[in-house]
Amino acid sequence: MASPTEYVYVSPATATAFAASLLEAHSMPPAHAHTVATHLVMADLRGVDTHGILRLPSYLARVRSGALSATAVPTTTSTTPFILTIDAHNSFGQLAADTAMRAAIGAARAHGLAMVAVKHSNHFGASASYVQLAVDAGMLCQVYTNSSPAMPPFGGRDRLLGVSPIAAGAPGEPPFVLDMAPSVAARGKVHKALRRGEQIPGDWALDADGRPTTDPAAALEPGATMLPMAGPKGSALAIMMDVFSGVLTGSAFAGDVVGPYDAARQAERADVGHWMLVFKPEVFIPLDEFRERMRTLYERVVGGRRREGCERIWFPGERELVEVGRREVEGIPFTRLEVGALDAEADRVGVQRMETAGRKLGVSEEPGIK
16 A cells, blocks of 8 residues: 555646646636746745645635635836836735746846835745746846744744745856745745654754744644744844835735735735845846856855765755756656645546656656755
């Protein structure tokens, strides 16, 4: 009998089509469903399974409760030709962020740079997906978002700050792609450990009594908190995310964002905010010179002497780029238990279950980069 923690594998095209079919079954227009599905699957391809299609059950539960709209269309207002505000109208965060980044890229092409504030949005998945859009367009960017309270300010006990990612990118070979949480670990990794019946490291979170815990269930209970990376530095970065994404955009802030996993507030709108800056390197130096300098930076970073036990020095975003290449060939790994949750969503709305394979589509190694 197959173990619920046994891996199965899914091709990226199959995962995208399946995710889009679930969204369309909840009345999302096909083009929007494809956009959302593409960003979810990109997270899976990059190895960020916490922000991929396994988010769909929580998203769709919020759609059914009326807290998240599958039919809303973001609208754009221009303060100047290169400063834009987007009202997401409670649409999916992936749709709002994709709209914002593409608008920013268009404005930056014409004017050299662009800033975009997004209000009344939702959880948008992995920031790197939007960073990649700018990088592919030959531009640098910063991407900020806020999120539901999960972490106390340094020295505190109460959840107030989100573990919102800090993301930035620059074109190069390979490109620089930064996407990191200000906490020791992203909260989605705790949910992933809970789904897979795994423990978490003892420095990730405190339980409701303020004690370090290795139990993911205890780390997610009311009163439990994630821990900031580097103490006050991680806390300050989380506050910065809230300033730019919440306070500035007119969205929820200071602990008022509603999380996609918050069952007690499942009927309430999330009101997430995002903020993006996009610009062409040519506003400062010629593009060819910039790329040459980026190559020098890359070679010096990865070519330096390694400390004992280190097999390879990675450039930010490079590990994920390698994982994309691997998973495009071998398929995206899911446990049977995780596929079961997606099957339940398919059965609920009468769409075809996602096709899986019992082994890697390429070779037979364990998933992930060693």
